[in-house]
Amino acid sequence: MMNFDESLRKYAELIIKVGVNIQKDQLLMIKAPIEGAEFARKLTKCAYDAGARKVYVEYHDEELAKITYSHASEEALGEFPSWIAKGYDELAEKNAAFITIAASNPDLLKDVPPNKFMTYQRAAGKALENYKRYITNSDVTWCVVSMPTKDWSKKIFPDYSSEKSVEMLWDKIFEVNRIYADDPVKAWKEHTDHLRTKYEALNAKKIKSVKYTAPGTELTVTLPENHIWLGGGEYSSKGIYFVANMPTEEVFTVPHKYGAEGTLTATKPMNYGGTLIEDFTLTFKEGKIVDYTAKKGYDMLKEIIETDEGSHYLGEIAIVPHSSPVSSSNTIFFNTLFDENASCHFAIGNCYPTCIKDGAKMKKEDLEKAGGNTSMIHEDFMVGCKELTIEATTVDEEVFNILKDGEWAFE
Numbered sequence: 001m002m003n004f005d006e007s008l009r010k011y012a013e014l015i016i017k018v019g020v021n022i023q024k025d026q027l028l029m030i031k032a033p034i035e036g037a038e039f040a041r042k043l044t045k046c047a048y049d050a051g052a053r054k055v056y057v058e059y060h061d062e063e064l065a066k067i068t069y070s071h072a073s074e075e076a077l078g079e080f081p082s083w084i085a086k087g088y089d090e091l092a093e094k095n096a097a098f099i100t101i102a103a104s105n106p107d108l109l110k111d112v113p114p115n116k117f118m119t120y121q122r123a124a125g126k127a128l129e130n131y132k133r134y135i136t137n138s139d140v141t142w143c144v145v146s147m148p149t150k151d152w153s154k155k156i157f158p159d160y161s162s163e164k165s166v167e168m169l170w171d172k173i174f175e176v177n178r179i180y181a182d183d184p185v186k187a188w189k190e191h192t193d194h195l196r197t198k199y200e201a202l203n204a205k206k207i208k209s210v211k212y213t214a215p216g217t218e219l220t221v222t223l224p225e226n227h228i229w230l231g232g233g234e235y236s237s238k239g240i241y242f243v244a245n246m247p248t249e250e251v252f253t254v255p256h257k258y259g260a261e262g263t264l265t266a267t268k269p270m271n272y273g274g275t276l277i278e279d280f281t282l283t284f285k286e287g288k289i290v291d292y293t294a295k296k297g298y299d300m301l302k303e304i305i306e307t308d309e310g311s312h313y314l315g316e317i318a319i320v321p322h323s324s325p326v327s328s329s330n331t332i333f334f335n336t337l338f339d340e341n342a343s344c345h346f347a348i349g350n351c352y353p354t355c356i357k358d359g360a361k362m363k364k365e366d367l368e369k370a371g372g373n374t375s376m377i378h379e380d381f382m383v384g385c386k387e388l389t390i391e392a393t394t395v396d397e398e399v400f401n402i403l404k405d406g407e408w409a410f411e
């Protein structure tokens, strides 16, 4: 590992310049775990160097949050302060950029009743609806990144001391984010260019439906007529190129809300804000989840699916080759940001409106009419494995493999 300080500086610079692509005089909001103060300071310094006007940092203390979920009444958990939501709306209106450092302890909420946590989640989701629209429509630039925290690192590397496991996780994070490349900014440009050739090829094919086959998985998904494949970076509605997830290895689009038929088997655990859902399956009929099983975390899975009407349907279909750098690191991260980039995945809930032609300008009803699902939530789950084959049928009835045995199978 190269000098840690130097790597951290390069990582911060990459997030500011390529991730949110901060513009002169722009506001920036950083959401960081309290263990991430040093990293948040580095990001802040980098942002000012790049011309940011003002940087705000909001620290999240997950242990404190756990005390709140355990002790506050369900009624109190359902009250989300409007002044917090207004703060986010105001920043979004002023075209601020948003960085979220996602680093939750996968076992945090083991002993908290799922319904109490979900009451809080639903209240927050509702209050932050307006702000979330800015995000999913790419009306502002945003980026989700990560950093190790002690509890999370220990979960990934249980045989090592806390200090050592944090060090090992930093190393993985730097590696999958191409920080060890001579010029990480340039390496990212090449990477996003490569993803562009893939999604442009898929867009040119005009796919009607895709069929997933793998152990425990047999599913056909129809795609809306005007779907758009995306990947890597994208342009905000103000024309700023940004990368919303770091790392990102996926090419993704929107499935037709009523177009899923069959069963999916998850290939990795899903960490829902501190609860692990493991070994689960979902069965779909006319797009709707009609049956589901889980060996672990069933109650939480139920809460997620029962969030609202849209949480019974798919909102994202994403392709990641099995040999992606995140996957090759042979690590289960118990964190969606990493695990989704190691594996083909779907999301339950809201679609990305930018994946439908003119979708970002559509009203909810029109988006639904175009085939896009809407929900308060968007939760990824992984289905990729080395046996996965995805066969596509185009509108012209051409049949070809997108993936064969987990790897890209078309030019």
Ligand code: ZN
Pocket: 250, 252, 316, 318, 340, 345, 380
């Ligand atoms: Zn995705």
Ligand code: ZN
Pocket: 316, 346, 347, 378, 379, 380
């Ligand atoms: Zn997703």
